Structures are given as C-alpha cells and as structure tokens.
Amino acid sequence: MDVYQLLTLVAGVPLAAAAIAAVLPRRAAAATTLATMIYMMVIVWVLPQGMVRYAGLNILYVTTEYNAMAVLLLLAEILALASLVDELDKVRAPLVILAVLGGFLVLYSASLLTLLAGIETAAAALAGLYSLGGRRSGEVAVKYLYSSILATALIIVGMGLLYSQGFHSFTEAPLGGVSWATLPVLLGLVFLTAGLALEAGLAPFYMWLPDVVQGAHLLGVVTAILLVDAPVLLVFFKLIASSGVLLGPIIAALLVLLAMASMVVGEFSALAQKELRRMIGYSMVSDAGYTVLLAVVYALSGIRDPLVPIYFITASNMSIALVITAHRYEKTSIGKIAQVTGLLSLAGTPPLYGFAAKLSVVAAFAAAGYTWLAVVSAIFFLVSAVYIFRYLIMGGYQVSHGVNVPWLPLLAYSLLLLVLGVYPGLVPMLGGG
Template structure:
C-alpha cells in the first residue's frame, strides 16, 4: 500500500484550499437560503488569494520536490506557472462581480466553477504523469464548458457553449489517443520514465508510434491554446460568452495549456526536437498570419480580441520552437505580460455600458469616449498599444524576447513573419484607439453610450495594477525576467 506523508500534503496546500473552499461555497448555497452572491465571490477570491500567497512562498524556497510516487512535481518552473494561473484567476473573479450581478448571472455555482477550473489548471502544470495531466485537463475543461453555458437563456450563449464542448471533446479524444500510443510504445506514462526511455534509444530506433502519439498530444494542446488550425472555437466563444466569463476563459487557461506545451516538449521530449520543431513552426506561423489578417474586418470587440489571442499565441509558440532555455524564458515573459494586457483590456470593457445590458460589444460603442472618460480611455489605449508591440510598453519587450530567442535558434523566417504580422496587427489595435480619441460621439447615441457600467473598487485595483505593470516594465524588467530565468533553468534543457 502506498503511504502518503504529511509533507506531501503541505506541498499541495494551495490545491487543498481551492477544493475545500469550492465545496464550502456550494454547501452554503445549497443549505443556507440567505447566502449572497457577493459573499460567495468574495470567499472564492479569498481562497485564490491565499493559494497565490502560498505559491509565492514556495517559489521563494527555490526547491524541487517530486511527490505522490512521482505523479506530481514542484519546482521553480511549476511554481511560477501556478503563480500566473492563480493571479489571473484572482483578478478575473474579483473584477467580474458587478457585471455578473448586472447581467443577472449571480448564481452561487459561478465561484466554485472558477475554483475547480483553476484547480484543474494547477494539476495540469504540476503533473509529472500523463494520467494526472489528463485529470487536470478534464477538470479544467468541464468547468469551462459549464461556465460558457451559464447564461443559457440566450441562444447565442448556448450556441457558443455547444461549439466549445463539441470541439473540446474532440480534442480530449485526440489527447487520450496520443497518450495511449505513447504508453504503448514507451511502456510508461510518467514523464521522467518516458524521457529515460528516449535517452537510452537512438532516435532512429524509436518506434514510429511514439512520434504519432506525440503529434496527437500536440494537436490537443494546440486546441487549448487556440493555435491554427485548431482555433475555430475561439472567436465564437469569445463573442458568445458573457464578457466577465470571456475574461476568464480567454486568458488563464491559455497560460496553463501553453506551460504544459512548453514543459512536455522541452523536458521529456526535448531529444525529439528535430522531429517536432517543424510542427511548432507551422503552428506559430499559421497562428500569427490568421490571427493578424482575420481580425482586420472584425467590428465586434470580443471577436476581434479572439483573433488577437490566436495571433498572440503564435508569438508565444515562437519561443517554444526555439527549443532552448532562452526560448523558455521568453515564453514566460510573454505569458506574464499577455495575461496582464488581456485582463486589463477586459477590465476596461467591463467598466463601460454599451447598447445592451452586457456592456460594450462593438468598436462603435467606444466612439468619442475619450472626452467622457479620459483616464479609462488612456488605460485602454495603453493596453492596445502594448498588444500592438509599440515601445516602450511591456508588449514590445514581450515580442522582443521571443524574436531574440527565435533568431538565436536561427529561425530567421519565423522571426520575419512575426515582425510582418505585428505590423498588420497594429492596424486593428490602433483602430480601437482611433474610435476613442478621433471619432466623434454619435449624433443620436444610445442613452447608455459612454456611460460607466460600473467602476467598482475591484475593477479599479485590477486596472491600476495592470496599467502600472505595462507602463513601468521597461524600468523594472528584472522582477519578471529573473523569475522567468529561474523557471527556465528548472527545465534543465
């Protein structure tokens, strides 16, 4: 019988906090009739904040543990990934409160679903075995499917959730088939055992089924990060879901999935770099091109940001394609700054009214609002300029690091495509800034045009923190760079 020692459980205290908090909130909602939605969200935010604090403390120790019979691994790489996931989840849950109430989505199951989805992401990034990775992937996926369908009274929401579920189930099938092939041809599901099998055999002697299994796993993860050609669900889900839920679905899960992508390819399968790097180059290049050009004709803000996210993941994959520690560091820097920009952008959108109760939907809803709300418009413009990669904002340095990593790995054509698509993408980001600053208010505006939907204390805090990080990154880059360097070094490429 396997024995678990108390130190094993201290290492997963953040996960235990999320489990017990989610169950407690559900039980309160089931047995106490007077529990308010605000109380449930605050409890969920507190649980995420406590877990984040514990992960920061664990990251500072700088130690590596392999626990639960080799099923779970904890090191600087994983702690930094968990910090990003928990920080993003904390911010999105806290700032969603006013909008969820306004859109009549104040349901007690919302905070537990966010907690369970976050728990699944933590399991994904710390998994040292394909079985644990699958459990985390499914826990995250099932929670996100329910979140996407939370506003099921609307046909558009139901349609988006159904697309998300069907394509997600297809990706799960690909993933399961991939790990079954890897297990069948390597005899193991543990990452370290698989790595040792690959090390002991010459590349030419490895069975073809192992490579095929890896391709299927990569395809499933490409779906999770919205990489082309597995991106079809992204614009529809972004547009169809309520804005506060899109803010969560569109940012945090992509960080977790990209970290898994990076860890799998640069740790157990790094010796197969010559076999998989061309696939990553294709995914990266296709995502950048499709993301840039497909967004040009979009007028719906969330749909535009969906295509933008596809392109942004293409830039991140450029760092993965480099296949070295410099590329891994660039990936972490990019994910950190992308998460900040994405959450900050949605915090701005959640603050404004549009023609509908859901708030701002189209670019025309932003026309002339700079005259009404100069501070909010300035912050949104900062995020748009940063996403476009304009110096000296954080987004410029994020792109700079992945370009440097690609050039160092002699992926010159990939870097050239990245630069060209950045120029194209700048057009639609600047189109949003133009609408705010250079377009006049509509002659017959809707009564709610340009009005603040709500600028709560939570949204104000998130906005100010995100804007400060993007604006001041060029002055204090070492805070993120050193953490990313430690995380990349933990891979021991």
C-alpha cells in the same frame, strides 16, 4: 511535507472553498473566491522546489519560473475578479475556483495524468461558466464542450500510446533521445500535440476560439484566458521544446508551417474584424502560433531558458484579459484608460509589458541564428499593431453617467502592465528567483 499534505494544500482547500461558495450569499461567495485566489498565491511559495513524486510517479514539477508565472496570473485574476465582483454569485464563484484549480494543475503538471486531470477540471468548470451569459452563451458552451471532448480524446489516445512505452512524464530525460524514437512514441506525441493544439486554438483547430471569446460569459472568458489558456500554452511549449531530435526536419517543418498558418490566420482575420472581442479571439490564435514557433526553435537549438515563453505568454494573456475586463466599462473614463492600456500592451507599445515580451521573442530567434524568423515575427507583430491602433482610432467614446466603476482594480491592473514593462526582471523575482 508528504505528498498527502501537499495535495491537500494544492487541491483540497480550493475544492472545499468551491463547495462552501456554492451555498453562500453573493457577497460572501465573491469574498470566498478572492480569498481562495490569494490563498493559491501563498501556496506557490510553500511548494517544494523540484519534482513531487508519489508511488514512483511524477506528479508536479515546481520551479521558480513556474511559480513566477503562477503568481503573476493569479494576481491578474484577482484584479480582474475584483473588477467584475458583482458577477460572482453562488453559481459562478465555485466554477471560477474550479477552473483556476484546473489551470494550476496544468501549469505544474509533470505527469500526463496530472495534465489530463487539470484540463478536465478546467473544461467542466468553463463549460458551466460559458453557458451563463447572454442569448448566444448556450451555443458557445456547447461548441466549447465538443471541442474540449475531442481534445481530451486525442490526449487520452496519446497518453495510452506513451504509457505503453513506459513514458509518463514531460520531464523524463532524454525525451528527444534516440531510445524513445519508436513508432508508438511518435504516434503518442502526435495525438498529444493535436489535443493540446485544439485546446490552444492552433490552426487548423482554431474555429471554436473566436466564437467563444466573443459570445461566452465575460467572467468565464477572463478566467479561461488567464488561468487555463496560459498554462496550456506553456505545456504545449514544453512538450515541443523538449522533443529534441524526435522532431526531425520533416516534423519540425510541419510544426513551423502550422505555426505560420496560425499567425497568418490570426493576425489577418483580426485585421478584418470590427467587433473587439472577436478581434481579440483571432489574436489568441496567432499567439498560439508564436508559441509553437518559439518551441520549435528551442527544440532545434537546445535552448533551455524558460523565461522568454513565460514573458510572452503572460504578457499576451494578461493584456487580453485586461481588454476584455475593461470592455464592460469602456464607456467610462477609467474603463477606457484600462482598455487602451491593455490594447497598447497587446500591440507591443513601449514601455508596457507586451513590448518587453515581444522584443524578447524576436531577440531569442535572432540569438538562436534564425534571423529570418525574427524578421517574420516582427512583421506579424506590426500587423497586430495595425488593427489595434485602427480600433483605437476609429472607436467611439461616450461617457455613461451613473455607472459604478471599480476603478481601483482596473487602475492597479493597468499599472501592473506598466511596471512589468519597465522592470521585466520583476517576473522571476515573483517566484523567488
């Protein structure tokens, strides 16, 4: 398969589907969107393993672990879209497809150009989706757009500095080698890290995130959490984890400090919230902190196993997406069951997927010799459990009659979190590993 055929399969078909969905009636647009998500799941199995190059430039990097993450996130997106299918019309459906395509490119990006193209595609689509909500949606969309523009500017500056030194790819070895430790490379990595930190909502760049999660259109928030935020977190992790000796004690300490600040701000700010979606937004801030902390430990210890961050990122984002999807139906029996399942998974309650993921993070810290980080992470995980269980205990429950609830996708999504918690080894199998 040559690179033109591959790019047609990966990007050409979803772009064509987005254009077609824009002129179809509501039901046909929804069906086209779901069919495109299924198509992208199939494409994961067709992608050739290893590096995909064009004109000597790395474009995509495909592994079984990334395939597993893509399949899992796309499956969750399909179930979420099926639960919100009445929201998919000829305006929103193309934007959802474009956002998913952008996140897909980010997940597999090997070149900085591919990363930028994916982020820009997703950001433009999400800005449109965010603006289609209630009375606060316009303000939220503008806030997200400005944050995204600033993040893109930082990434472009970082790319320019890195390209000037001949560095084009995340996977060039050794990224952390002494030969790369020049001032332009260090500055380029600083700008690139700052841009990704803003995209991920890491402290002190987090102020936009809770507002967007609270006020943006539900469909855009769920799509962003699953197919944009999760790939960005993984790329952020890869960038730090592969930096090796470039980190140095000072930079490593600074990153640990930022990660700890995100964990403190995220968990304790969520503890002070009463509105569910805003509480979830601050929880995402803390998730960015855990991811960066794990990446620093990987960089300092030389660990290369990608499954632990994939477990954590997918478990957290899938749980959050289920909570937000079910929030629309929280006054119905099946909606409440799905919401409680997502919250319990987010709190790390066994035997759900969130428990397996958080346990793997604590175990990774301990195995790398950072016992104190394992203890600190476990304490912060307990803080998240406190505000989640407080919400569950204090939240009211009223049954709304006459509501058409898509019970099957909500139930399937809940069972997915349970099955993955009992058998986390299924995750790499989804990618063929």
